[in-house]
Amino acid sequence: MIEIEDGVASISLPKPPYTVESLRMGALLLSGRAEAFLDEKRGAFRVELKPAVPMTELELRALAGEFLNECLSCLYRQELIKSAPEVPQALLAQVLEKGFPALPPDPLEQLEPQVRVDRETETEELLKAARKLLP
Amino acid sequence: MSRLTEIDKPPKPALKSVGPHQFRRIGKFVLACDDSGRFAFLSQAEYLGYLKGLKRGTALRDKLAIAGLMSDSFDFDEAARFAAEKSLLSWPGPSTHLLKLGAAGRAMSLATAKRAVDFAFSAPARDVGLELIPERLESEWGLVWFIVQYARRQGEWRKKAVSLTVRVEAALPARMKEFLDGHRVDLRAVVEIAGPPSVAVPGARRVLARVNAPAEAASGWIDALSEAGVESILLEPSGSAKDFLAFYAAALDRMLQLQGRRDMREERGLGFLSGRRWLLPGHDVLSELCYAPDGSIYSGELAASLDEEARDLLKLGELGSRRFDDLAKGPAVRAVLAASLSENQPMCSQCVYRPFCAVAPSENLRSQGTLWGRHPSSERCALHMALLDILFSRLARTESAEALRQWLS
Known part of the structure; x- marks a missing residue:
């Protein structure tokens, strides 16, 4: 299967079984x-792997083996996805669809602009004091 | 050779009564577990009897019905409730935010530190955990000083429970220790378990231990750390896997012996037993996010430490330009969450530990060059399976099962 x-x-x-x-x-x-x-010919793919740096025959064979393992792993995974229970996939789809809703802005800051100003001032003072501690 | 186990000459299952499950032989027991993590231990003879079909009214049948393993007396409401608690439906979002305060001599700026805290507090989780990872604590002390106080104030303003941790490798100067104690900041000591037991960081309640020691050293180390007040430990291998597993088993046994007197929990074991993947330490996005000194957001701490090409794959955006609610729109988050679904993974789909375990996609990328990983040849998968064998063999014993269940309370 592997020629060097x-x-x-x-x-x-x-x-089949291999797919693009x-x-x-x-x-x-x-x-x-x-x-x-x-390259693709009737009923078969032909893949050539050219290493970025020269390799011994053993290393090249190992590289090709790694490539083939990943291809097989992908094929098997696709089979599993088709036959896997639908609930976990549906839940993931729902989580991604909903996105990660962030916490809404603090209503207190929105109702009382002064709260926001006070907090910003306090944070600015903390930052100022922290700057003195940095080299 | 598969790491999954087999039963000699299993009978054709009586499908009218045998519920969907996976099994694994652990020592003299057979562990049977359903899709959502409800399980029972059986002897091999009991398991064969279960497969053949059990008569109504037997004690074994009642036990298996409670565990959700009998299809003809299945409690759908209970199963749905149990499954919902452990599924992504109950995921509160990443709860641990790791701030790398320095890397390769470059420190995080104060503005970036503030943005990181703001980002963490915009997450919907009720509890916010911040873990600060200094590179050189002395020169980054101003950052720690600011983050601790700013996060405490944010917690008060946003009414969130905040847990703060600083990772340290050596004892702290008194002024730093006093400040951190005064602000209820935990220390997480990084410890190399290699020589005789020692406590390098007094006052640390959490320990990240890299283990390269034989099993005989485990009791001494656990005793020394628990006497020093350590309550939680994460054991990671740094030498051979075989030695690590022997050490882990001995350390776990010692922790369980000490339970009730000086409680200490192992964090990965606790994550496994919870059946909630977002409690597994170091799991990308599900359990953590990591912020680099330059303001990059990564899917986790390991992701932030990979080589540039791999790191870019797991970069979720930049603090300041990326909002929390935009995260799920990014391809990296989608890929990481899809790769975390072990139902779709070769071998995981047949593994009895599937409801408890997941290998972090960043770990797959580091060790095998792919987010999905190839679990049949994954060292991390092998390690997890062996650790789960150790944990479940203790759950099968009455005397240690109760102590392990207390971990979850």
């Missing part, structure tokens, strides 16, 4: 360490 030639690892992968998405996840993992080139 001229410091480049070439991998042939059948489709899974190859993209594998390539992302090698970001900064290798360039990934993708």
